[in-house]
Amino acid sequence: MADEEIPWDHKDRYALMAELRKHVDLHQSANKSSINWNGVPDALVEKMKENNAMPGRGIPNHIFMMSPYEPSWFRSWNQKYMPNGTEFTHIDYDQMDVMVSQISKEMEKFGVHGAEKAYKLMRPFSYKKNFLQWMALWQYGGMFLDAKMGWT
Numbered sequence: 690m691a692d693e694e695i696p697w698d699h700k701d702r703y704a705l706m707a708e709l710r711k712h713v714d715l716h717q718s719a720n721k722s723s724i725n726w727n728g729v730p731d732a733l734v735e736k737m738k739e740n741n742a743m744p745g746r747g748i749p750n751h752i753f754m755m756s757p758y759e760p761s762w763f764r765s766w767n768q769k770y771m772p773n774g775t776e777f778t779h780i781d782y783d784q785m786d787v788m789v790s791q792i793s794k795e796m797e798k799f800g801v802h803g804a805e806k807a808y809k810l811m812r813p814f815s816y817k818k819n820f821l822q823w824m825a826l827w828q829y830g831g832m833f834l835d836a837k838m839g840w841t
Contacts, residue, residue: 736799744830750775751831755818757782760836770840776831785821792824 726734737743750772754763759779768775780788793805804824811817822833 733799740798742799748832749830751829752777753780753822753825753829753831753833754778754836755780755782755785755822755833756836763834763836763839766839767834778829780821780825785817789821789824792821792828795828796824 752767752771752775754777756779758781763779764777767777789805789808793808796802796804808817808820808824811820826833
């Protein structure tokens with residue numbers, strides 16, 4: 690089968706996936722950045738360099754969880770499945786406004802203005818929560834886990 694002849698109407702989806710894997714590199718080499726720098730404006734890259742904020746390789750060992758309270762089992766259960774030294778941060782709903790304000794000020798150093806205003810204009814709480822999650826990942830890196838979630 691030629692490279693350009695992938696049968697999208699294939700009846701056996703497992704055979705189709707096996708065929709696709711022959712044509713697609715599913716694993717990224719260790720020395721390759723996962724960031725598509727072509728999509729990042731040059732002005733933003735320059736500000737990142739000025740503020741010594743260029744991203745490192747990989748995802749930081751930092752787990753965030755946002756909820757009204759932290760379940761007693763959350764850290765001990767998830768630490769079993771994470772590398773030693775993984776940092777766990779619980780964000781209480783009462784801390785959200787303060788955290789948005791702090792991260793928004795940091796974002797302004799890079800020319801990203803209006804994040805706090807956008808957050809305050811959102812009405813549904815779930816939108817605000819999701820917006821803060823993206824802001825925290827931008828600022829600190831890592832992963833977010835839901836309060837009801839645990840690694841297995």
